Amino acid sequence: MALKGSCHCGKTKFEIDGELPAALTRCTCSFCAKRGVLWAYYKPNQLRLLTPESDRAEYRWRTKNVAHYFCDTCGCGTYSDTPDLQPDGTWDGKTRRLGINARLFEEVNGFEAATYPVTVIDGKNGW
């Protein structure tokens, strides 16, 4: 069963071919902390954007290696296209992964981002 999600105004709608992760990820970097995002990670081909890419706005900071997308109307952070960094910090230079903002997921089957298990990663000191 595909996961579904949308931004607040509905201009960005998507489905994900995949399951919920065991835990969502909360990153402590300055950008994630200010936005309050809870991430669920997937391979790029697992995301089906149901609305035009032209409706998304993009933000990049520091390394500029990560494209953080957000709705150009309601401002919700939707997903981010990021290098698939390994736990030791290395990257093969080509593999990408998507961080999807799980706060946008439909609250079905008892799922609620605010009460779901969370893993904290130390982005504040990591990048």
Ligand SMILES: [Zn+2]
């Ligand atoms: Zn929107």
